[in-house]
Amino acid sequence: MSIRLDLARDSGLTLSDALSVLLPTPAQDLSDLPRTTEMVQPFKPFHDHFADQGFRCAHASDARCDDVILFLPRAKTQARGFLHQACQRASGRVVVDGAKTDGIDSLLKEVRKRVPVEGPISKAHGKIFWFAADAQAFSDWAMSDMALVGGYRTVPGVFSSDGIDPASELLIAAMPDRPGGRIADLGAGWGYLSSRLLEREGVYSIDLVEADHAALECARHNVSDPRARFHWADALRWAAPEPEDTVVMNPPFHTSRAADPALGRGFIAAAARALAPNGQLWMVANRHLPYEAALEAHFNRFEELGGDARFKIFNASRPRRRVGAS
Numbered sequence: 151m152s153i154r155l156d157l158a159r160d161s162g163l164t165l166s167d168a169l170s171v172l173l174p175t176p177a178q179d180l181s182d183l184p185r186t187t188e189m190v191q192p193f194k195p196f197h198d199h200f201a202d203q204g205f206r207c208a209h210a211s212d213a214r215c216d217d218v219i220l221f222l223p224r225a226k227t228q229a230r231g232f233l234h235q236a237c238q239r240a241s242g243r244v245v246v247d248g249a250k251t252d253g254i255d256s257l258l259k260e261v262r263k264r265v266p267v268e269g270p271i272s273k274a275h276g277k278i279f280w281f282a283a284d285a286q287a288f289s290d291w292a293m294s295d296m297a298l299v300g301g302y303r304t305v306p307g308v309f310s311s312d313g314i315d316p317a318s319e320l321l322i323a324a325m326p327d328r329p330g331g332r333i334a335d336l337g338a339g340w341g342y343l344s345s346r347l348l349e350r351e352g353v354y355s356i357d358l359v360e361a362d363h364a365a366l367e368c369a370r371h372n373v374s375d376p377r378a379r380f381h382w383a384d385a386l387r388w389a390a391p392e393p394e395d396t397v398v399m400n401p402p403f404h405t406s407r408a409a410d411p412a413l414g415r416g417f418i419a420a421a422a423r424a425l426a427p428n429g430q431l432w433m434v435a436n437r438h439l440p441y442e443a444a445l446e447a448h449f450n451r452f453e454e455l456g457g458d459a460r461f462k463i464f465n466a467s468r469p470r471r472r473v474g475a476s
């Protein structure tokens with residue numbers, strides 16, 4: 151069990167079997183919860199983690215339940231939206247568990263102004279508290295609809311929700327007028343790269359592969375072109391329907407606050423797998439991230455093209471075939 155949830159239960163919190171858990175991550179060991187528990191997780195690798203444990207899983211839910219546990223996300227508007235949603239769905243308690251770095255203290259302060267709070271218990275650089283679900287008390291925190299930012303639809307919590315990412319803009323500017331026939335956009339976000347590539351010549355199809363369901367929904371609005379195919383998938387496990395001519399990506403570099411270049415290296419391996427033998431990878435990365443060895447390991451040729459002081463752009467071709475790879 152997760153450490154703070156354990157303490158809350160020791161101090162008298164009881165939870166019904168008709169329980170919904172919002173935004174659980176593999177960092178929390180929830181394996182002793184009853185398998186009637188619904189896990190709501192829009193991020194595909196985390197969703198699959200709990201599905202593999204036999205839980206009922208969904209990318210979103212508005213089903214009624216007794217109790218809700220919300221694991222606090224970092225984006226404030228998103229956190230408020232989920233808390234409002236929890237109050238709409240639960241007839242019993244809403245439990246909120248979060249790290250200090252994700253804003254649990256300020257959220258607790260705001261919740262206290264509106265409803266009586268039980269707990270709070272502090273442990274492991276975070277807090278847990280709970281209160282009786284109140285459908286009215288947080289009505290002004292309802293999740294807003296998609297916002298229109300620079301002509302693109304985004305929602306709070308998705309990557310670069312307040313506008314075009316400068317690194318992605320740089321990558322698009324460096325790419326050729328004919329970017330390739332079959333293209334995969336790994337970690338497509340709300341669809342900026344795909345939408346721009348579809349303006350260019352010779353594009354036959356684009357596979358947008360994105361783990362965050364909310365971002366992919368935005369992409370469906372931003373890329374309304376019949377050549378686009380949308381995949382809610384973990385790019386590290388995704389199998390291209392047919393070999394791609396081009397992979398384009400601005401890979402994620404952290405799963406939590408700490409940078410994790412292993413994730414980007416996994417994306418490079420996935421790109422090499424998805425490409426046809428004469429296919430090409432176009433990628434942009436923060437200049438300090440060490441991706442050269444992975445490019446060397448997975449491609450016969452790669453070069454750095456331009457970029458700027460913050461970002462570097464790579465073009466790689468002739469993916470190396472792995473022994474045993476299909």
Ligand SMILES: C[S@@+](CC[C@H](N)C(=O)[O-])C[C@H]1O[C@@H](n2cnc3c(N)ncnc32)[C@H](O)[C@@H]1O
Binds near residue numbers: 336337343361365383
């Ligand atoms: C740096 S952002 C780039 C987004 C978009 N391509 C753009 O240029 O604005 C990386 C994206 O990868 C997604 N992502 C993270 N891990 C992933 C995974 N394992 N599989 C697929 N997408 C993932 C994130 O949700 C995020 O949208």
